[in-house]
Amino acid sequence: MKPLGKWLIAIAFAIALGLGALLLMQRTWEKRWQGNVETIAASSLQGLREQNRLSAFAARFVAVVTSEQGRFGLTAKKTLIMPGMVRYEVDLSKLQQRDVAWDEVSRTLTVTLPPIEIAGPQVDMRAIQEYDGGGILLALTDSEKVLDAANRKAGQDELMRQAREAVPMKLxxxxxxxxxxxxxxxxxxxxxxxxxxxxxxGDESGS
Structure with a gap:
């Protein structure tokens, strides 16, 4: 066999060995990381739990409510316009290891979350507007205090009602x-x- 042919055979043999070594390394690294997916996920889970709560979304709503009271044949009425902010949170401390599942076949990590909790409302006191009617009754009795208290409660309830509607909850x-x-x-x-x-x-299909 000519020297050139020997060199070609040697080069081909070296390339084959190199490719074999690369494939072996690739399989070794793949196995190593496959075995560590759970470890990485567990570390991420622990980091989230230490944050305690996550608020990934907030929304601003405006409540318009009216309260009315009648006394001595007179009627007093007050309308309140109350803007407020609510935050949508999840309690990350409720996440458990069983809520994180790894599927090797599809290479999918599934995380099942605790339910959304609504925090608030945080009322913007500077932006509140009030309108009243029935001045005599408001001036002579405690109707104004009664109506103000009723409007504040109704306003907060209305803000929370809006916050629970389908669109902001989906967002x-x-x-x-x-x-x-x-x-x-x-x-x-x-x-x-x-x-x-x-x-x-947890309430979604496939959980």
Whole structure:
């Protein structure tokens, strides 16, 4: 065999060995990271639990309420316009290890979240507006105090009613899902793990 042929065979053999070594290293690293997905997820879970609460969404609403009182044949009425902010939170301390599940076949990490809690309302006192009618009754009795108290309670109840409506609740749940999914997917990506992270609430289908 000519020297050139021997060199070609040697080069081909070296390339084959190199490819084999690369494949072996790739499989070794894949197995290593597959075994560490649970470890990375557990670390992310612990970090979230230490935050205690997550507020990924807030919304501002305006309540318009009217209270009325009649005495001595007279009627007093007051209308209150009350703006307020509410926050949508999840209690991260309720997350448990059983709420985080890894599916090796689909390479999907599923996180089941505690329910959304609404915090507030935080009333914007400077933006409150009031309108009244029935001046005589308001001037001669304690009707104004009674109506103010009734309006404040009704206003806060109305703000919470608006906060629980379908659209803001959906926006809050979507924002919370994204925030939690990112909290798990970023460490996985940093570790070179290809995985899909799905965050969902316990009352959703497939949980």
């Amino acid at each position: 809050a749940r979507d924002a919370t899902r994204r925030a939690i999914a990112n909290s798990f997917s970023m460490p996985l990506k940093a570790a070179g793990v290809e995985a899909t992270v799905v965050a969902r609430f």
